[in-house]
Amino acid sequence: MSKPTLLLIDDEERILRSLRMLFFMSYNVRMTTDPYEAIRILRDEKVHVVISDQRMPVMQGSELLRIARETSPATMRILLTGYSDLNASIASVNEGEVFRYLLKPWVGEDVKSVVAEAAAIAEASFAVQSVFAEHKAPVVETNKPRVLIMDHEEDTVQTVREILGARCEIVWAHNAQLAMEELAKQDVSVVISDLMLGETNVAYILKTIKQLNPQTQCIVVTSFNDTSRLIELINQAQISRYLPKPVSKNILARNLETMLERFHVLQDQPALQQRQAVVQITDHQEKQRSGNFMSLISRLRARVAA
């Protein structure tokens, strides 16, 4: 089998040369300091994984990765940056839809394992005809999709009701306990969640969702601004969107449609589910809470099955 292709983009060529040494044994490494050259390579060649810098003179990494999404949807996208600013991280979720957000300086072994995982997932995606095709024929609904809103205020719920009407079953959880119960009861297509429910930080719930059901799509709608927390949510929860509050009805509606559609694509093509694989929770307390949540669910589901 031929080596998978890895494309590296950074405006500092020393970064490129250094990364190349990590990968040239196992990958066909392509590299450039020019984002337009990168786009050409993505168009003309079968690229498994792309690693891009964020801050570059002609184009931001998140913008390049957005173009990569359209040009070569099966390619897995990774951002490697020394700048952890909030806008860049938000753009990397919403536009770049990155698989991982990595920071410079990096640990060689970690980047290697991320790339290996991503290359395998990309290979599986190439076998599937349409990766996250966003303009497909409307899906025939068998069951009404379930949309869970985790927010202690009713505003977002109201907006979602206006958008979806009776098309979906809309469930509102205004505290963490209710949210966990609803998630345990039945699978959810899309979760729209704030990061804080009252006093509780619910990141651990979002980080557990992909383990419950990898198809579930998470939209975070929040006024909470913390770059390092957001980077964690990218890597450990694979949230699909991060929208700052207050969110306009139009923006929420557009993203909600995309995510409902994506849920169905993933249901039809389980091979694609791995594209949103997550890494282990790093925070000790969150890990424990997530573990408790998982065991609560298995107990509940065992009882239902019995």
Added chain:
Amino acid sequence: MRQSNTSVKGVYAREILALVNPVEAVSPELAVAEVSGLFLNPAYAKVLSLPVVENGRPLGVISRYRFMDMYLKQYAREIYGKRPIRDFINDKPLIVELDQPLAEAALYVAENMQFPLTEDFIITRHGKYLGVGFVMDLLKAMEARMRANTEELNHAYSRLKSSQLALVQSEKMASLGQMVAGVAHEINTPLGYVQNNVAIGQELFTQVRDVVASYEALVDNLLNGQASDDQIAEQMQQISEMRAGFDAQEMLGEMQGLMVDSLYGINQISELVMNLKNFSRMDAAATDLANVNDCIESALNIGRNVLKNKVEVVKELGELPKITCSPSQLNQVFLNLFTNAAQAMEGSGYLHIKTWHAEEALHIEIADNGKGISPENLARIFDPFFTTKPVGEGTGLGLAISQEIIVQHGGEIKVESRIGEGTHFHIRLPVVAVARHEPMAMAA
């Protein structure tokens, strides 16, 4: 409203009340001789004049001075003695109402009193006679009040100064924080490849050591002739397998390149650290003989993170004499102007920095082609707390402090701007340091 008015008047009334001397009023019909006798009363020793009151209303005053005047005439006592005092009074006495503010009363008395001082003033309540006030008492009360006010003012002034200091400090911390974050991020790039290269080198070193060990074992066996042909064949097989999986020559060649890169990266990191040190001048005296061009370079280095990829910097730095200044403060001024310029640009633009020396002064011109400043904002840009940036992004003190620093250096800063064309700052600094009234407390 009315309530508070009354209570305010109450406060004033207390001030005037303290000045009241309850001197018994004289009836206007009392004879001149009798009135003059009253002045001999030891209780009235301090009194300059006696009030003349009819039905509670003050008609005027009669003073000792007036009697002296009268009695200078021959037979005056005989001629005037029996006449009512009414005919001799000053019917335009100084009258102060009880609820008048002290300052107002003092002003009125000061403006209307006669020299030499021959009369006291009358204090009334709602127009009715209450007592006599001594001008000297009034002036003393006023002086005490002024002293209290001055203390209060001094206190307020020192409070204001310390809060200004705190603000200056917070602005400095905000810009320093932004700067350090920028530089820290910038260090991550060279740190990224240097660290990775060293890790790769370490791994390569282990592999090369294994290869060399295998070669050495083979050579030893060949030389001492004790190993069997089979053993040697096996060793050679092992070595050729090793060579197939790992091209030592190629890897070492690559590694050499990475070493060159690493040294470059380490230089970059030290340069960034040096820039930070130069900029803050933590280890230098607050005031020093320095070249302003160096301050500009230092600020450009630190601001690189903000300017890079966005702003084309055109420098025209003329030959400048060194001046006595606070380099860290000038650095701060320049960084502030450069950052503002970068932020004023939508997309990309240029920053033109020009320095020259003329007529015993240094001139620094900083021009950008950003979006410009509207005339109404331009008039306020040096005002403390004026900012056009969103809440939380600017303290609104950057330019106010910059101006303060330049003024402290005996110089001036001027600005011109045109919407859509850009903004142009001109700084003039005297070559010979002008005595500074107060060193700013923000020297790094």
